[in-house]
Amino acid sequence: MNRTTLSLIAAATALAAVTGFATLESPDASGDSAAGTAARLPVERTSLLCPQPSTSDIADTAYTSFTPVVEGASDSGKAQLQAATEESADSTAGKKSGGKAAKPAKPVVQPKEPGKPAAGDTSGADAPALVGIASGRFAPGWTVQETTRVAAGNGRGLLGTNCTAPDTEFWFPGASTAAARTDYVHLTNPDDSAAVVDIDLYGKDGTLKSTVADGITVQPHAGEPILLNTLTGDPQTDLTVHVSVRSGRVGAAVQALDDKTGGDWLAAAADPAGSLVMPGIPKDATSVRLVAFAPGDTDADLKVRLASPSGLITPAGNETLHVKAGMTSAVDLGDVTRGEAGSLVLTPTGSSVPVVAALRVVRGKGADQETAFIPATAPVGARATVADNTAKGSTLAVTAPGGGARIRVTASAGSEGGTAVSKTFTIKGGTTQNVAAPVPSGLKGTYALTVEVVSGGPVYASRMLAATSEGVPGFTIQNLPDDRGTVSVPQAEQDLSVLLKQ
Template sequence: MKGLIENRFGLLALVMVAVAALYGVAFATRPAPVTVRPPQAVKAPVESVSAVCPAPGGTRLSVVTPPGGQGPGSAVVAGLAGAEGGDGKGGNGKGDGKDARPVSTVDQPGLLWQKEIPAGGIPLAVDATGSMAAGLESAQTARETSGPQRGLAGVRCVEPGADAWFVGPGPASADVTLYLANADGAAADVSISMYSGEGPVLSERGSGMILQPGEHRAIQLRDLAPSPLVMGLEVSTATGRVAAAIRTVFGKGRGVDWLPVATAPATSVVVPGIPGTAGQRELYVTAPGEQDTVVNVKAVLKDGSYALKNKETLDVPAGSTAVLDLSTGIGGQPAALVLTSDVPVTAGLKITGTGSSQDVAFTAGAPSIDLGSVVADGRAARKQTSRLVLSAPFAQAAVKVQLLPKEGTAPPPVEVRLPAGRTREMKLTPPPGGGTGFSVVVQPEPGSGPVYGGRVLDETTTDGQMVTAQPLALARTWALVPPTADSPSAVLP
């Protein structure tokens, strides 16, 4: 019996040795572990863009695409399909499409196309594909030397979207008109919300409207809310997309211009592109939420970045818009403003020119131009000057600036370096042989810190300075395509 037990234990030991040997061989010859990397977004060139020029009648229309696009492409400028024009008093425009004929077709990247558009008419749509799409920009600029609308008034032709913010004077202080256009093939369910100095005066519940494909409206805001002296206004859609723009007319001798689209409310907002000319500077800040806030204000000037004496903060009650006069703080200096708050805010700034007849311009909270920026309309003549105001609020930065003429060869780009916390203003000179009109391309260099900026156009007249401004927008050159991965949810409900 004892020998039998010993044999059984011996057999078990042999089995264990064999199993261990097999495990060792398997461990030694196992394949290397596969490293699974999370899928990354892919940067792809934009192949199709569209924009709407809200009221181009009596203006100069500018369209440009930066050089570098490969293959065929074109940008078609045409009347908004299906629209005949609104009445300017809250009416709408719906038609049979007879005004949708093309105004022009542009097919040369790297050259500026411009055309004077006669007074009257309808909104124009700019649709680009192929090599003309990546980075395409368009703008309209009006110039009136007398009358109630004397001044320079310019605006980017805006891309349709689901949400847009504007901050500036209200309908009690100026003739404020909201332009809406539906350039898509589906109806848009549009709502308007307004925040005055006293609080919300217009909610999305009572301001809804449906814009059919090709329809456009010009809405006098005093018909919706006549009392606000200042306002923050949101245009949003529940379904579909809409192109929105706002024009302000202060009356004879007081100026006219468009409000640029402002960044959506955030706890940190940069308002760039403030020119180094004399005149009044008024900051408007909107806090659309349900919580009061104190906004910290810091100026980024050519010699440093710091809070302005006695203007370090601005109290903004919940759901309202507040104003801060910065004329004695940044007047006469090129600048940007950095606003920080515990709750999301959005902002705009009014620039008033000098002279017996004043003109106004506006800038607003804007994103950093990480992928570059394009300005369609620049000009310089004997009495007209274009300036580029660039700021690096947070870290040192470097960009390349290139001017694109209406004809001829574009000159090589110029490198511009910005120390951290500084603003620099550049006077732009037209490229040789290209006439007085040109476009501007600003491209950050690799490793550059965030850059914010704006283009300012002014003209000296016997009555006083005329001025318009445009914050730099992020170029629509590249699109980040979301990552994809194998998943049962792709085929299973």
């Protein structure tokens, strides 16, 4: 064995000790592959982006962070939520004044331990977009809720959104450029380089022409609100917004503000699919409007059904919906729930054609009307969490549109005190239930709800948060898709012989 080979072995041994150098196992003779025995392990890093909450001087915004306790997670780690511009300052600290680091601003939220919510707040029109990073034990299933109260003015009421992971494509059916609406697309760039974004708008007759919606630059560590009315001169009651990123990645959400019916955040809908579920229509909804869009070249014909507490029913007069390719379709469903909890289920009447969809929901009457949105969502999967719940203002809706399911709902400790508690529920197939979610014993502050599927499914869920601010009733709805807190890791073993092969 020559000296070169010995050197390679020594280097490889050191590399294996530091990094766990490994190769994937080949399939064995039985046909079982390494992928088939892959383990699901907790993720070790999570990024979340929160849009600029409001342009109102009287806005008050609460941020609530929560990470469930996850078996197998790291013993170390940290999480914090801070202004996007502070991320930029941190990355350049130490490059000035002879290497002396600038002191960063205090994070808006910095949790101390998994299993207990951490809260922070901002106020006024100058509150910035936030960037959150969680590592180690804080990363698996990390969620942050942004909840804003606006007592008066355009879009007054309760506005809420889950802060989202950066991505490269987003669909928003349910936006509008009508005279009564003021809708913004909020883009947040968490990275050190600029992102370049295209925004396409689709109305009832197809693509809307725009000379300024292509190649929008979002500066590094910055949030950029873009008024939809400035992108087109053609007012549209129902609009589908498509955000695609040419370079980089962003977080995206639509803030929809109405002169008379308040406002809320419209989160991105689930990826285009042939069948869709929009869970948790409030039982006292006075108006429900369905907006759908088929992004391909083929028209879609959809069966419209409501998953009620007693089973799947077909709304009279709205049995089906025809969606022309490349065009936004909408239909008013009125008070479709008729005093009972419900979820809307769309399935193809024939061939499956991918669509995106969302609901615009109104509660109240006259001057007390308020608006929220329910985009189509992914199922709960293994586990999903929503933060910033209150003892009396939270309603958890769960639907199993196919077969029945058994779920476990855990209420975390409170942000200021209280003990976690869990409860198990059975959801019958084809139904929606407003479950009596547990509340932490001795609750002080707010708490998180975590939904886990014990058996059966798939299961879809949403949480409605209701509150009254200075006499103005408000509500907001957030879906509970799978938190992607674990990742599949194929079985592997060390194999240093690969360094000796020529």
